[in-house]
Amino acid sequence: MRQVGNTLVVRMGGELDMLLSDYLREEIDTRLEQSGVRNLILNLEKVSFIDSSGLGLIIGRYKKLKALGGKIFIVGAHPPVDKILHFSGVNKLVPMYNSEQDIINI
């Protein structure tokens, strides 16, 4: 987890189920509150699995930051994870990019 200007970049790894999601929810929210940062990049390059707990983590942060005028992006989702993000419609709410560099370039 690192801060770049007004953006918090979270590089996740492993399987994003209820165990990891509960842990990350607390870590991310604490960091957002303490830093006052309003933009969030969730890097899923090393995430191999996601279920509705992981989707809940993303949508929860989306709602929170949207209410504060901030933005959230997803980066690097591989096919199994990408499939679930599309199936659930999360991709319609949260813009998805191939790399962190792609967001910097826009």
Add this chain to the structure above:
Amino acid sequence: MNVTNFVKFEFQSLPENVAFARACVGAFASQIECTLDDIEEIRLVVSEAVSNSIIHGYNNRRGEKVEIMVTIIDHDTLEIIVKDYGKGISNLEQALEPAYSSEPGRMGMGFTFMRSFMDEMEVISQPGEGTSVRLKRNFRVRDESVLA
């Protein structure tokens, strides 16, 4: 209907055991001729059903019991039963609605995934006694020569 193989196991209602449960069922299901995508979908539905038991059935109470029974039928059909002895679902119709969740941090996609990735889904729940979710899917490879 012939049972090709069967496995039953139980574990404590701990978040750590969700990964264990989906890994076990995924490994068992790989005895059926199916794709890696199919196995991923099986892992997902098991994750959803077990998470439901822990979060909703037991209100995240640790140390309760979750049971899983998996049967391979006629070499090509998988049946999974996930059972808990928690509080049950008082309004089953509402719980089965897409995007419904009684927990603010969840997305309410669990039953939608189960219904979408499996051929059959049956939920039996009794308030105060628990919930049992039965999921079934056939992986029979279509005979292209018959279809031609």
